Amino acid sequence: MRIPIDNAAAIGKIVRASRKAQKIRQDDAAGSIGVSENFLGKIERGSESVQWGKLFQVLEGLGVQVIVDVPENVAAYLNESASNKDKP
Amino acid sequence: MRIPIDNAAAIGKIVRASRKAQKIRQDDAAGSIGVSENFLGKIERGSESVQWGKLFQVLEGLGVQVIVDVPENVAAYLNESASNKDKP
DNA sequence: AATAAATCCTCGCGTTTATGAGGATTTTGC
DNA sequence: GCAAAATCCTCATAAACGCGAGGATTTATT
Numbered sequence: 324m325r326i327p328i329d330n331a332a333a334i335g336k337i338v339r340a341s342r343k344a345q346k347i348r349q350d351d352a353a354g355s356i357g358v359s360e361n362f363l364g365k366i367e368r369g370s371e372s373v374q375w376g377k378l379f380q381v382l383e384g385l386g387v388q389v390i391v392d393v394p395e396n397v398a399a400y401l402n403e404s405a406s407n408k409d410k411p
Numbered sequence: 412m413r414i415p416i417d418n419a420a421a422i423g424k425i426v427r428a429s430r431k432a433q434k435i436r437q438d439d440a441a442g443s444i445g446v447s448e449n450f451l452g453k454i455e456r457g458s459e460s461v462q463w464g465k466l467f468q469v470l471e472g473l474g475v476q477v478i479v480d481v482p483e484n485v486a487a488y489l490n491e492s493a494s495n496k497d498k499p
Numbered sequence: 500a501a502t503a504a505a506t507c508c509t510c511g512c513g514t515t516t517a518t519g520a521g522g523a524t525t526t527t528g529c
Numbered sequence: 530g531c532a533a534a535a536t537c538c539t540c541a542t543a544a545a546c547g548c549g550a551g552g553a554t555t556t557a558t559t
Contacts, residue, residue: 324486328477331467337479340488344481348535359518364537372516374546375466376459379419382479389416391425392476398412400428436505447548452507460546462516 325390332369334378339367341385356384413478420457422466427455429473444472 328334342352353363358377366373366381382389416422430440441451446465454461454469470477 324483325478325480328479331464336489337481340485341481343488344485362517371464373463375461375463376419378463386482388480390413390478390480391416392413392478393425393429394474395412397428397432400431401424450547
């Protein structure tokens, strides 16, 4: 099930729902993922000032896959300088 | 074009490619988005310690849509306590 | 090759984070 | 409605951030 993230805080609801779907407490989830309970709570409440790396770690730990949608022409600029033969 | 993010640092390549596809310099992109050039560079280089809110702001500014993929059963736990009639 | 442009990196500074522990407050189960 | 559990919030501290400015290094242009 794919869900678009419209604002930074929206990721919190995803995290909470994912955790609850697995029937585990904040406390335990935080512990097994390797962050503090306080921090996980902050994420779930929609704090935007959390570190990306740690947030990603939580998403991974809860089985949430992150996907980005970019314009087609961006593809030509990925693989930085790996024989960029299609750049206009 | 949808691209899965496998590790926190991978978002950097997306940001850089998106910026280059628009042919704007770090300097200008950073300015118009409202962050420092230094910070945008950090993101593009894959720093994981940047704040989620600011990273999201940059993604938005560059037209990168963020999507998450969660297990189906998570849906029942979104809309926190809005008549959750389908929770097992 | 040489110059100019763009990106990267370091430094110091003020501010903010993440954590742990403790106690409120809310939610859940009986 | 009560008691227990879960979540939230506050506080203090060490650590790390984000910014600005300056100079290196890389990449582009002629």
